[in-house]
Amino acid sequence: MRRLLTVIVLALACHLTPSIASADEAVAAYNAGNAAFNSADFDQAIEQYETARKQGYDDGRLLYNLGCAYLRADKLGEAIRYFEMASLRRPRDGDVRYNLEFARKLREDELPDVEQSLIERIGDGPVKLMTFNELCAAMALCSLAGFVVLIVVWPQRTDPKRRRLIAVGGLLIVLAMAFGGFAVRHHIEFGGHRVVVGADELPVRSGPGLQDATLFTVHEGMDARVREVRGTWSLIEIPTGFTGWAPNEALLPIG
């Protein structure tokens, strides 16, 4: 028994040691990136932050700082990409939202403002203010709590509070379903193949080849969604609903 425990402890130690080491390296690289940023060496800051990312860390703060460094280094596409990624991990962070909007205003392409109704805003609230995992956790917890209430109350046939407690349990389950719906909407809106245009100017074509006609041109930092990938070309859709083909190398994936 003692031998078995020793083996388990050793195995766990071997498993955890590299993680701890890489965590230290990532934190050191992140802090070094901050120091470089503060001394206006943005290229060095980017390099350090990217080193931290390569260790397997995508902390919202790291992505946000990376976005700041890319913006200072005048790489708008990359900056918007990382602010978008940071906003997925820290949706309630005011700094992230502010800098993302700030960077979007620097884009050459203007997009029309979309006015939302009150119902749409209420419906979108949790989607924009919570991460996908938070929505999933809220769904699972509400569901569990609701069913626990129902399990406890169900056999109490004569309890005068039974109906009220069943309503509470049902409400929690309905809430869980609502969170599930929001999670699905979150996935539809922010999941999938979202990209940011990385090229200064990107002619979007009618087909996947340079010989195809240019339908419209977008510029660095424009958001798009990839609808289809064919070889080195992607069929993209920009927020106005226009679709066309662009080379993959000009698109920066968000995720």
Place this chain on the structure above:
Amino acid sequence: MARRITRTRRLFGVLLAVALLLVAAPAWAQVEVQLDIDPDTVNVGETFTVQVTVSGTGLRSVEPELPDSPYFRRLGRSSTSQSISIVNGQTSVTREYGYQFQAVKEGAVQVGPATVGFEGKTHRSRVGRVTILGGNATPIPRSVPDSPPDESQRGGNRFGFVEARVESDAVYPGQEVPVAYYFYGAPGTRLREIRERPDFSGAIAQEVFTIKTPDYSRVNVDGQPYVVTPLARYVLYPVAPGEMTVGSFELGAVSQDHGRRRNLFDDFFGPGLGGGTERIITGKPQTITVKPLPTQGRPANFSGNVGVYKLEAGLDKPRVAAGEAVTLTLGVEGKGNVQALTAPEFKMPDAFKAFSEASRDESVPVHDTIKSRRVFETILVPQKQGKYRLGPFTLPVFNPEKGEYETVSAPAMDLTVTPGTAEATATPTRKSRAIELAGQDIRTIKRDASSLDAISAPATRTGWFWLMLLIGPIAFAAQVWRVRRAEHLQHNVALARKIKAGKEAKKRLAEAQKAESGAANEFGAQLASATMGFVADQLNVSAPSLTAASARDGLASRGITEAMLDEFAELLRSFDAMRFGGLSPSLEQRRALLEKTGQWIETVHRQLAKGGR
């Protein structure tokens, strides 16, 4: 009870509906308004159409509103159409409204948004844009040819041909040569695919557009009616004197079989659906003569620029401190291959240093041609304070329309340089974009951290999520089943006893086992109690009222085999011998009897369960 269940179900129904409404609310609330502009680039005086499409469920009569603009005036509504579809009992209506506008002033103008009021709510479309070019701009050619092609240009076959319309037959190297392609289809012949695109040897080609939405017109050629479809437009730039070949398209088309009457589906879907024969249709390549550039009048500083251009110059600020950067922008715009353009010349004062010379092509397709423009940017850093004059700026070119050399120019500009604090030798750096946004700046970075979050998988890919999600409903279902079963057994004593019979018998046998080393009559009584109790439970009768004969009859009526019934009788005899006959078997014999009794109970239990009775 039933009433209570109905109420609970109703409550669940209401809560479910609320949840569905909450999640689906944005979907059912939508009325979509779309706005399209065609064409999106016009000259002053020309017209354009704004198409507003309103779609949604339960739409009644609505009229979109479009804001007025000083850049164009409304001529009237040109068309309306409506389509209705019924899906899952919901009536979806799509209404299209076409409005005709006339451009009155030059500029890049916003059109819309179109607004539609419906059920107390205002729905808006996106904002469209139209570019209005100056009144003296080159007229924008229309898609349809003015006249039918010559016999020599045709090629093709009796089902149709491809025509390439070249606006000049003798040109200079570098001159812009627009080429338009049209497909002439005989009645009943429809275009299906582009098999091959034209080849242009001896020229650089830029595509202006390829067919996207076919735009048909009808013409007669040699008395034969044709439907004309614009295929593509290119702008060619001949490379060198000699000959330039303008190739043709190879098209795949479908022609209607002769003798078969056309029907509604043919008109709507084309012959592709209604049947027909595949045809390959081509046109004849054309040869254009490229003349050499004249030597007479050629300026000494001519560097090969050919085209009809105008030059404009600008500085990003009229005053600058010494040592600070100012950007000089020189824009060359007109007709010609701007990709091969060399930078305009100008005289720079000695007190200036030039950095980061760069140029970019800002050519854009404008309707059926290309508006060529190239911008040259130079960052200048004045070293000393003072008033300076930059320019004039000149660009020697060959004008192919006039057939002569000329120098396009832009006037000189004044720049005031104030005393600067920065070192005059400083190298200019590109300003951060962030500072450029009206003096605003981004928020600062997050502080140093002692730990970072690692990349995490989505919750839906983790076990805990599914466990938490599923354990509730499964446990609840189990609870409901348990409660229902308990209630059911409460009302069905026979079933309850039958289900518990095996368990009860085991308990009694355990009691008998405890008594196996004690008095024989006590042990016999325990075994008899276990056996008769089991039979009584199975037959749902009271144990004291059960006799050996009634027990046998009851078991026989439930399909127990004769052998087991005989064994039952033998067991009862053994029990009675111990209880009342003074028989005192050895411990081993008692154990054997206990085991035999247990086996009998188990076998009978199995037989009854199998028989379902």
